[in-house]
Amino acid sequence: MGALPVTAAPSLHFDLPGGSLAQALAALSRQGSIDVGGSDPAISATGVRPLHGTMSAARALDRLLAGTPFMAEPVGNGGYRLVRRPAQPARAMAPRPVRIAAQTPAPPDEIIVLGSKRQQPLFTSPGSTEVIAVSDGGMGPTSALGERWLLQRTPVLQSTEVGEGRNKLFIRGVADSSFTGPTQATAGIYFGDVRVGYDGPDPNLNLYDVDRVEILEGPQGTLYGAGSIGGVIRIEPRAPQLEGPHASLRTGVSETGHGSPSYDSAGMVDLSLVPDRLGVRVVGYRSRDGGYIDAPNRKTSDINPLTQTGFRGAVRARPFDGITIDASYLRQTSEQPDLQYADGGLALGHLATLAQPFSDRYKLARGVAEKVWGSGLTFRISGGVADHHLAQRFEATRPGVANPSAYDDTTDIRLDTVEARLSRSMADGRGWVIGASGVWSTTGSERTLGPLSAPRDLIGVTNRTREKAGFGEITLPLKGKFLLSAGLRFTVARMDGEPSRRPVNSDFLRGSTARRLDPDVGFSVPVAHDLIWFGQYQQGFRTGGLAVAQGAGRVATYQSDTIRVVHSGVRYRHGRRIRASIDLSYARWDDIQADLIGRNGLPLTANVGNGIILAVEANAEYGITSELSFSGAVLFNHSRLTDPAPSYVSSGDRPLPASPKWTATGALAWHHPFSDSLALRAEARLRYTGRSRLGVGPVLDIPYGNYTEVGTIAALEFGRYEASLGIQNLLNVRANRFAIGNPFAIARQDETTPLRPRTVRLGFAVHY
Structure with a gap:
């Protein structure tokens, strides 16, 4: 089965995030008002690049799945089911150099790191980074998600336990003390591209309606400057x-x-x-x-x-x-x-x-x-x-x-x-x-x-x-x-x-x-x-x-x-x-x-x-x-x-x-x-x-x-x-x-x- 049939469907504007295919599909379903399902666990692990533009929902889905191991089968009532692409027979051919353009889709299963201040595949990155998806809720789908929720997902992140809003966060054991004061935090916290604080405790921002959290292990002095000695x-x-x-x-x-x-x-x-x-x-x-x-x-x-x-x-x-x-x-x-x-x-x-x-x-x-x-x-x-x-x-x-x-x-x-x-x-x-x-x-x-x-x-x-x-x-x-x-x-x-x-x-x-x-x-x-x-x-x-x-x-x-x-x-x-x-x-x-x-x-x-x-x-x-x-x-x-x-x-x-x-x-x-x-x-x-x-x-x-x-x-x-x-x-x-x-x-x-x-x-x- 090849590309999805593109009919005279209404054109919509799509603004789909890069990263996990599962997250992008959830956004596509909401923005295109279509149902897209699939039970393969590799869907969450597959990486895609962002997709922006005006097109039909079917065309957006076709472009999103390009370069991934999945394709979409119509199931009626405007819905689609994701299945594996059939294996392609091997063909012997002489290798030749291929120039990869800037807009080439990310390789299958790739996770894209945004914290490097440019889109960088995690698999080939020289740094250590944890990418934690938040939009799907994970364990305990509560609307009070915060630092406790993150701590349950990675041992790289540690915290004092003074109380929510008073804690200090540490990355990979770079911990100076259990108390807050005038010193800068060892972990820099950012909301998007903007720094949350320079010193003082972590304000424990609520993570409801957040796509993901990236933990870039440090120090991150080159890209983020002072106060990120443990990471970001x-x-x-x-x-x-x-x-x-x-x-x-x-x-x-x-x-x-x-x-x-x-x-x-x-x-x-x-x-x-x-x-x-x-x-x-x-x-x-x-x-x-x-x-x-x-x-x-x-x-x-x-x-x-x-x-x-x-x-x-x-x-x-x-x-x-x-x-x-x-x-x-x-x-x-x-x-x-x-x-x-x-x-x-x-x-x-x-x-x-x-x-x-x-x-x-x-x-x-x-x-x-x-x-x-x-x-x-x-x-x-x-x-x-x-x-x-x-x-x-x-x-x-x-x-x-x-x-x-x-x-x-x-x-x-x-x-x-x-x-x-x-x-x-x-x-x-x-x-x-x-x-x-x-x-x-x-x-x-x-x-x-x-x-x-x-x-x-x-x-x-x-x-x-x-x-x-x-x-x-x-x-x-x-x-x-x-x-x-x-x-x-x-x-x-x-x-x-x-x-x-x-x-x-x-x-x-x-x-x-x-x-x-x-x-x-x-x-x-x-x-x-x-x-x-x-x-x-x-x-x-x-x-x-x-x-x-x-x-x-x-x-x-x-x-x-x-x-x-x-x-x-x-x-x-x-x-x-x-x-x-x-x-x-x-x-x-x-x-x-x-x-x-x-x-x-x-x-x-x-x-x-x-x-x-x-x-x-x-x-x-x-x-x-x-x-x-x-x-x-x-x-x-x-x-x-x-x-x-x-x-x-x-x-x-x-x-x-x-x-x-x-x-x-x-x-x-x-x-x-x-x-x-x-x-x-x-x-x-x-x-x-x-x-x-x-x-x-x-x-x-x-x-x-x-x-x-x-x-x-x-x-x-x-x-x-x-x-x-x-x-x-x-x-x-x-x-x-x-x-x-x-x-x-x-x-x-x-x-x-x-x-x-x-x-x-x-x-x-x-x-x-």
């Missing part, structure tokens, strides 16, 4: 479609053992204001995770519910062919009236006499304009303005004192970014990118400590960073299919800091300028059929600044740190049923910055010394049958503080904090179609998190971890509707996933952060 987490939202309308709704209710009920709901509406030229997409969501921690001293229970509310609005305009303009705004708030830790020997309760609330308000406005020429040359300019406000309270009452005291901390972060780049991509991995960027970041904090009736001001700090950079990277073929990649970034960064009031000493940053070069070089070469050997050298850095020091009335400077990483590995695929990879990396980290907690519970920041990280990661996917598949991954991490600073000699030759030696994930998925409109999907998933420690220094040398989480989901899909039943923490594990809650009780070393008890969720979804 890139969230790819869905853009407005230029035809419509489309809508979706997802909602659910949950029940937690030893806790209060939860709910989540989210909806999306997509409208075409001017067909083929102007569209708008609006997303709204709200969720409440019921509390499960008690406060017996206050005679209250379930004190730690988390409420998250968010809105996203996006506009896409295509005024002329080849030109696309996107503008969007998002706002998300998180509120928690008390903390999620336990102490005093209680399994699910703590003894604080004061409520310890937390609030997080995050806003981001961004704009992107892109021009694509017929040759594949692409110019893209993007910019964003982010505003992040955090407020938290901890009880600081001293033992034996009747009058309760509190520590209040308010932080405001403002981040402005802009980037312009010119690129060209080839289907075989060749290509280049050149660009320039600017970052303007201001972070200020205000703190008080003392009785609620008369708290006293503590010194806070304000840091201002101005960063300008030019960068470029190119990938060229050498001797056939050997690909060599090289890049360079030149950065000029200006750092200024000042205390919020006059300190006891005068040691603060009056202004300094740093200039540096950050190169990368990599390769990939086929060594056998469907076996690629790859490797890369990268480096990155974080800027220095001003921070509070040990004690309540001092400030001090902390210096820039630098990390250098070399890694190498192999990727293998056998037909369309088996994918596997293994990667070995070695990192040298100099002048490590760390946000710490002193014995008195107050925060401080310091350079703690030099360290090394040796990591081995392995991934495998296996299609056992056409309906049953398995995936698994493991990360081994061996880290050491090799040259501690004088104040941290006792931590020498000890592992770095918040970096378990072993982390592993696994999933077993089953999908059984009863008909073209009725199917049953089930999945079981687990994550093992090994033992780690809280921080550097004797005060923070507290172990935690060593537990396994298991979750299951079953979903019945009938037409545009879906009903699901899911269970989190199926085994009801009561482990310590983090070893602190209130830093002012750190000296007792008796705090734990228990897993949420077994939670059962009933959900419903509909797509229009």
Whole structure:
């Protein structure tokens, strides 16, 4: 069977994403109002290039499947079923060179990486990247998807467990400390092309109506600049479609053992204001995770519910062919009236006499304009303005004192970014990118400590960073299919800091300028059929600044740190049923910055010394049958503080904090179609998190971890509707996933952060 018959069908405008064929087919079904089905598990693993243009739905499907192992058979009522193309008989012919044009479709089964700032096939990439599809929901199709959902899918990503909206994320064991402060995060988080934050915690953006998340293991200093020493987490939202309308709704209710009920709901509406030229997409969501921690001293229970509310609005305009303009705004708030830790020997309760609330308000406005020429040359300019406000309270009452005291901390972060780049991509991995960027970041904090009736001001700090950079990277073929990649970034960064009031000493940053070069070089070469050997050298850095020091009335400077990483590995695929990879990396980290907690519970920041990280990661996917598949991954991490600073000699030759030696994930998925409109999907998933420690220094040398989480989901899909039943923490594990809650009780070393008890969720979804 050849191409689909193209009849006098109405022409529609299609805007289909690249990447997974399954995602592209879902978008094609919505935009073309046709049903396309198929049960082959390789559909999700097959890669396609983006498709844009005005044509019939049949023609769009034909073009989308070109270059893949699938073809479409009409099944009546305007529907299609995907089947394998028949094997072509081999023909002997003399080989001849073939010139691959920029618009050649991606090879079958290929996944395209967008985070490389040009379209790059994952299989031949010199870097290590995880691509996680989000649009299909995966395990637990809840509208409250966030960092916990991502952690269940890859061991490469780790997190502290202070609480949603307060956590720090780490990639491949590049972890500096368990606390947030003025230092830049080790993992850069991006919403599309725009940076979410420069420092501070991960705001835990909701992933509803998001196509996928890419985790680019680092450092990514050449392409992304300062603050990406561990790597980059890139969230790819869905853009407005230029035809419509489309809508979706997802909602659910949950029940937690030893806790209060939860709910989540989210909806999306997509409208075409001017067909083929102007569209708008609006997303709204709200969720409440019921509390499960008690406060017996206050005679209250379930004190730690988390409420998250968010809105996203996006506009896409295509005024002329080849030109696309996107503008969007998002706002998300998180509120928690008390903390999620336990102490005093209680399994699910703590003894604080004061409520310890937390609030997080995050806003981001961004704009992107892109021009694509017929040759594949692409110019893209993007910019964003982010505003992040955090407020938290901890009880600081001293033992034996009747009058309760509190520590209040308010932080405001403002981040402005802009980037312009010119690129060209080839289907075989060749290509280049050149660009320039600017970052303007201001972070200020205000703190008080003392009785609620008369708290006293503590010194806070304000840091201002101005960063300008030019960068470029190119990938060229050498001797056939050997690909060599090289890049360079030149950065000029200006750092200024000042205390919020006059300190006891005068040691603060009056202004300094740093200039540096950050190169990368990599390769990939086929060594056998469907076996690629790859490797890369990268480096990155974080800027220095001003921070509070040990004690309540001092400030001090902390210096820039630098990390250098070399890694190498192999990727293998056998037909369309088996994918596997293994990667070995070695990192040298100099002048490590760390946000710490002193014995008195107050925060401080310091350079703690030099360290090394040796990591081995392995991934495998296996299609056992056409309906049953398995995936698994493991990360081994061996880290050491090799040259501690004088104040941290006792931590020498000890592992770095918040970096378990072993982390592993696994999933077993089953999908059984009863008909073209009725199917049953089930999945079981687990994550093992090994033992780690809280921080550097004797005060923070507290172990935690060593537990396994298991979750299951079953979903019945009938037409545009879906009903699901899911269970989190199926085994009801009561482990310590983090070893602190209130830093002012750190000296007792008796705090734990228990897993949420077994939670059962009933959900419903509909797509229009």
